[in-house]
Amino acid sequence: MNSKEAIQNYLFAERVKTNLITVSQMIPVLCELKGAEKTGAKRMLKILIGSINQDLIIAYNKSKKAEFLEASGILENSENMIDNEDFDDFSLAVGKAMTKATTPAQQAWQVLSENEFV
Numbered sequence: 001m002n003s004k005e006a007i008q009n010y011l012f013a014e015r016v017k018t019n020l021i022t023v024s025q026m027i028p029v030l031c032e033l034k035g036a037e038k039t040g041a042k043r044m045l046k047i048l049i050g051s052i053n054q055d056l057i058i059a060y061n062k063s064k065k066a067e068f069l070e071a072s073g074i075l076e077n078s079e080n081m082i083d084n085e086d087f088d089d090f091s092l093a094v095g096k097a098m099t100k101a102t103t104p105a106q107q108a109w110q111v112l113s114e115n116e117f118v
Contacts, residue, residue: 001107001108001111003112003115003117005063005111006107006108006109006111006112006115007112007117008062008063009063009065009104009105009107009108010105010109010112012055012058012059012062012063013068013102013104013105013108014105015055016052016059016068016097016098016101017098017101017102019048019051019052019055020052020094020097020098020101021098022048023045023048023049023052023094024091024094024095026041026045026048027087027090027094029041030042030045030087031087042082042085046079049078049082052075052097053072053075053076056068056069056071056072056075056097056101057069065104065107067100067101067103068100068104070100071096071097071098071100074093074096074097074100075094075097077093078093078094
């Protein structure tokens with residue numbers, strides 16, 4: 001991986017990780033909501049997950065890093081968890097997706113470090 005690819009991969013991974021952290025912070029709040037508020041929050045959460053998934057697909061298409069595609073697959077399966085209010089499994093899925101996105105970031109960091117960019 002060259003420096004340009006490393007920067008690109010690092011940025012993709014960090015964007016995804018930041019958004020997944022936001023999602024993880026929303027889960028406890030969602031659990032406390034009732035009625036129409038919960039319905040609306042679940043809808044918004046699925047929209048956010050869809051946006052993150054699109055970022056992962058773009059990251060995979062640009063980098064060909066399998067971890068981005070694997071994270072996307074994990075998130076695709078999470079919509080049913082949201083619909084079924086299975087927030088424990090959803091939280092685990094978010095964590096697994098974050099772990100997958102971390103690998104390209106670590107690899108990119110290594111290249112950037114070796115080239116004295118960081």
